Amino acid sequence: MRKRKQLNRRMFLPKTVSLRADPSVGKPTEHRRHDSRNEGGPCMPQSQSLDSRRPLFLRQLVGNRSVIQRLSEQMRRGTVPNRVFLFGPTGAGKTTLARILIRHFFCHNRVGIGDVCGKCDACRKDLGDFVECEQWTAARLEQNWGWWESNGRSILARPNWAFFLDETQDLSELHQKDYYDQLESARAMVVFATTHRNALKDALINRFGANIYELRRPTIEEVTDHIHVLCVELKVEARKDRLALVAQHYRCDLRKCVDFAFTAADQAPNGVVTDEFLEAVLGTERADVANTTPRSKRLAKL
Numbered sequence: 001m002r003k004r005k006q007l008n009r010r011m012f013l014p015k016t017v018s019l020r021a022d023p024s025v026g027k028p029t030e031h032r033r034h035d036s037r038n039e040g041g042p043c044m045p046q047s048q049s050l051d052s053r054r055p056l057f058l059r060q061l062v063g064n065r066s067v068i069q070r071l072s073e074q075m076r077r078g079t080v081p082n083r084v085f086l087f088g089p090t091g092a093g094k095t096t097l098a099r100i101l102i103r104h105f106f107c108h109n110r111v112g113i114g115d116v117c118g119k120c121d122a123c124r125k126d127l128g129d130f131v132e133c134e135q136w137t138a139a140r141l142e143q144n145w146g147w148w149e150s151n152g153r154s155i156l157a158r159p160n161w162a163f164f165l166d167e168t169q170d171l172s173e174l175h176q177k178d179y180y181d182q183l184e185s186a187r188a189m190v191v192f193a194t195t196h197r198n199a200l201k202d203a204l205i206n207r208f209g210a211n212i213y214e215l216r217r218p219t220i221e222e223v224t225d226h227i228h229v230l231c232v233e234l235k236v237e238a239r240k241d242r243l244a245l246v247a248q249h250y251r252c253d254l255r256k257c258v259d260f261a262f263t264a265a266d267q268a269p270n271g272v273v274t275d276e277f278l279e280a281v282l283g284t285e286r287a288d289v290a291n292t293t294p295r296s297k298r299l300a301k302l
């Protein structure tokens with residue numbers, strides 16, 4: 001049991017957006033997860049933060065083809081949305097998409113359709129290091145509403161700033177009303193994300209005009225392919241049928257599935273995802289489903 005607990009350590013990391021305890025000082029900082037194997041993609045900064053593991057390009061978003069298509073169309077027409085409302089379940093890619101759009105907003109040399117260059121100063125920096133980028137969860141903002149009252153309007157008035165509010169359903173009704181008013185004159189890029197669209201006033205959502213996007217969790221096949229590619233990059237050996245079990249176990253929650261790949265990179269013996277490792281991380285029942293070797297034989301090997 002002890003062993004499993006240790007292995008599961010990474011699977012329940014805090015939300016990726018970390019916010020300052022005292023909003024009056026400094027910028028929000030990202031949670032940094034140390035991982036010696038993380039080298040990023042060819043265009044990624046060599047930083048070890050979770051942010052550097054997120055894709056830079058719209059086309060890299062897993063699943064959600066219709067959303068990608070719609071945004072690509074908008075970008076092809078030269079109308080990159082600067083007010084975006086994203087909703088859908090956890091692990092569907094809302095934060096990833098929000099960051100892709102914000103990175104696009106900051107890139108100095110955008111190329112192609114909605115693609116960042118991946119090389120400019122802005123692309124090489126962690127989003128958490130941008131003075132011009134505010135990232136909050138609504139619950140945290142509620143706790144620090146005094147700070148927002150003094151700074152919010154001025155942040156939203158700056159055309160070269162980006163404001164990302166996650167878990168927007170945690171905003172009180174009163175503060176939703178405040179945002180409704182503030183967004184009318186906002187010039188900054190504003191992205192709101194929520195898992196509970198119904199908890200928000202329609203009037204507030206309508207402030208985002210047509211730029212409302214529903215994200216869905218990718219299919220098991222899409223998640224399996226994605227983590228398989230990731231495992232190859234991380235030099236982890238993992239059979240696709242085993243990764244399909246991971247996708248199934250986490251109900252295609254991408255964040256948890258991606259975490260699994262990094263857990264395997266850190267902790268799987270010899271970098272190989274074996275049935276034993278799957279069992280240790282996911283629990284014994286799951287590994288049994290796809291395994292062709294009878295359980296008694298496998299246990300005898302141990």
Ligand SMILES: [Zn+2]
Pocket residue numbers: 106107108109110116117118119120121122123
């Ligand atoms: Zn760039």
